[in-house]
Amino acid sequence: MSLAGTASPQNVPVVIVVPPQALLLDIAGPMEVLRYANQHQNGIRFDCRYVSASPRQTTSIGLMLDGLEPLPQTLEADTLLVVSGATEGEEKLAMAAERARLARWMRDAVRPDTRIASICSGALLVAEAGLMEGRHCTTHADCIAELRRLAPTAQVLENRLYVEDGRCFSSAGIATGIDLMLHIVAKMTSAPVALAAARKMVIYLRRNGSDPQISPWLSGRNHVHPAIHQVQDAIMADPAADWPVARLTAVAHLSERHLSRLFREHAGLSLIDYVNQMRVALARDLISQTRLDLENVAARCGFSSARHLRRVWRQHHADPPSLHRAAC
Numbered sequence: 001m002s003l004a005g006t007a008s009p010q011n012v013p014v015v016i017v018v019p020p021q022a023l024l025l026d027i028a029g030p031m032e033v034l035r036y037a038n039q040h041q042n043g044i045r046f047d048c049r050y051v052s053a054s055p056r057q058t059t060s061i062g063l064m065l066d067g068l069e070p071l072p073q074t075l076e077a078d079t080l081l082v083v084s085g086a087t088e089g090e091e092k093l094a095m096a097a098e099r100a101r102l103a104r105w106m107r108d109a110v111r112p113d114t115r116i117a118s119i120c121s122g123a124l125l126v127a128e129a130g131l132m133e134g135r136h137c138t139t140h141a142d143c144i145a146e147l148r149r150l151a152p153t154a155q156v157l158e159n160r161l162y163v164e165d166g167r168c169f170s171s172a173g174i175a176t177g178i179d180l181m182l183h184i185v186a187k188m189t190s191a192p193v194a195l196a197a198a199r200k201m202v203i204y205l206r207r208n209g210s211d212p213q214i215s216p217w218l219s220g221r222n223h224v225h226p227a228i229h230q231v232q233d234a235i236m237a238d239p240a241a242d243w244p245v246a247r248l249t250a251v252a253h254l255s256e257r258h259l260s261r262l263f264r265e266h267a268g269l270s271l272i273d274y275v276n277q278m279r280v281a282l283a284r285d286l287i288s289q290t291r292l293d294l295e296n297v298a299a300r301c302g303f304s305s306a307r308h309l310r311r312v313w314r315q316h317h318a319d320p321p322s323l324h325r326a327a328c
Contacts, residue, residue, distance in 0.1 A: 009042050009043060009044060009045040010045070011044075011045050011047050012045065012046050012047065012078065012079075012188070013075070013076040013078070013079040013080070014034060014046050014047060014048040014080045014082060015049055015051055015072070015075065015079055015080070015081050015082070016031065016049070016050045016051070016084065017051060017052070017081065017082065017083045017084060017106070017125070018052040018065060018068055018084060019053075019057070019083075019084060019085075019098065019099060019122075019125060020053075020057055020058070020094070020098050020099070021057075021058065021059070021060055021086045021087045021095065022059050022060065022065070022085070022086050023059070023060045023084060023085045023087060023120060023121075024059040024060055024063060025174050025177070026084040026085045026122065026177050027050075027082075027084050027119075029174075029175065029177050029181070030082060030119060030178060030181035031048060031082075032178075032201060033178060033181040033182055033185060033194075033197050033201070034046040034048060036197035036200045036201065040193050040196040040200075041189050041190070043189060044188055046080070049069055050065070050069060051068060051069045051071050052068040052069075052070075052071070052102075053098045053101045053102055053105075054068070054098065055070070056068065060086070060087045071102070071109070072109065074109060074111075075109050075110065075111055077111070077113055078113050078114075078115070079111070079113075079114050079115070080114075080115045081106070081110065081114055081115065081116045081117065082119065083106075083116065083117070083118045083119065083122035083123075083125050083126055084120075084122050085118075085119050085120030085121035085123075085140070085173075085174070086122075086125075099125060102125060102129075103125060103128035103129040104129070106125070106131060107129040107131070110129070113167070114167065115167045115168075115169065115184075116131060116167065116168050117169040117171075117180060118169070118171065119171050119174075120139065120140045120143075120172070120173045120174050121139060121142075121143045121173075123137055123138070123143065123147055123170045124139065124143055124146055124147055126168075126170075127147055127150035127154070128150055132150070132151035132170075133151055133154060135151070135154050135165045135166075135168045136155045136165040137154055137156060137157065137165065137168065138157045138158070138160040138162065138170050138171070138172050139156070139171075139172065139173070140172060140174070141158070141172070141173065144156055144158055160172060161176045161179050161180070162179055162180040162183060169183075178201070182194045182198055186217065191217030191236070191281075192217075192236060192237065195233065195236060199233070216277060216278075216280070216281040216316075217278070220267035220268055221267075223267065225262065225266045227262065228252070228266045228267060230251055231248050231259070231263065231271075232267070232274070234248070234251045235248075235274065235275055235278055239278035239279045239281070239301060239302060240279065240300060240301050243271070243275050245271060248271065276312050276315070279301045279302050279312070280301075280312060280313055280315075280316045280317075282300075283297050283298070283321070284321075286300060286301070287321050288324065294309065294310075297309065297321075309321070
């Protein structure tokens with residue numbers, strides 16, 4: 001993970017594959033996430049370009065996209081390849097020929113360091129290219145059977161917002177492309193940047209409870225209560241601060257008793273447990289990304305001592321902090 005705020009931004013090439021009859025929201029939603037991510041940090045710059053087998057494509061809603069770039073012969077190092085879903089058009093034979101061309105191009109162009117993010121039925125195109133074999137993946141519920149047919153060795157998972165398997169990401173359908181891109185942004189920049197993008201787009205970060213790889217920064221966010229989200233936003237912005245319930249009532253505009261009850265009901269844990277979870281998440285990031293000793297990490301994360309940090313850490317991790325640092 002790159003840290004935001006560095007003097008020289010790291011450029012991340014983003015290549016968006018536009019198939020015939022592309023679902024417009026599959027493209028616009030995730031790309032808006034990346035646009036806002038560029039605005040909210042300067043450690044990474046997402047450099048987006050749109051490619052297709054034809055310079056002009058008609059989208060699912062009839063809007064014409066023009067000036068699309070031709071398929072590049074090669075992909076740059078560490079490219080994020082985003083593959084949109086599509087609807088069935090009237091000219092099925094012509095669409096099939098274009099899709100076959102896109103699949104052949106992806107099969108040849110994708111490198112070992114390429115990240116692939118399929119949106120909705122875009123997973124079918126990735127599977128046609130042979131790039132889903134052996135992967136855990138998902139797609140729109142209507143396309144699950146077809147994905148299993150196209151990628152017989154893949155572990156196709158149902159009822160998931162999105163799935164991550166190494167450098168291969170896949171999302172369930174249309175709007176979940178936004179959830180997936182927020183997840184990718186959180187991994188490549190930071191959770192607060194993803195949160196800022198979500199807040200700008202007036203949506204809530206969602207987590208897939210059955211996926212153990214989701215960042216702890218996003219836990220407890222699978223609800224739609226605005227006051228509880230405001231409290232969580234405040235804590236996430238500065239986990240090391242002192243967060244007595246009385247201070248948080250001013251954020252939520254609720255009584256202490258009402259806030260405590262609503263927080264446990266919607267977030268699934270108590271306020272103090274949530275604060276500690278965010279502090280442990282911050283500590284984990286500092287341990288894996290810096291050479292600070294444990295006392296300094298504890299001080300920066302709001303713990304009274306390294307001993308206090310270790311005690312709370314054990315509630316969230318089986319291994320001690322030292323082993324986590326060694327593993328990274």
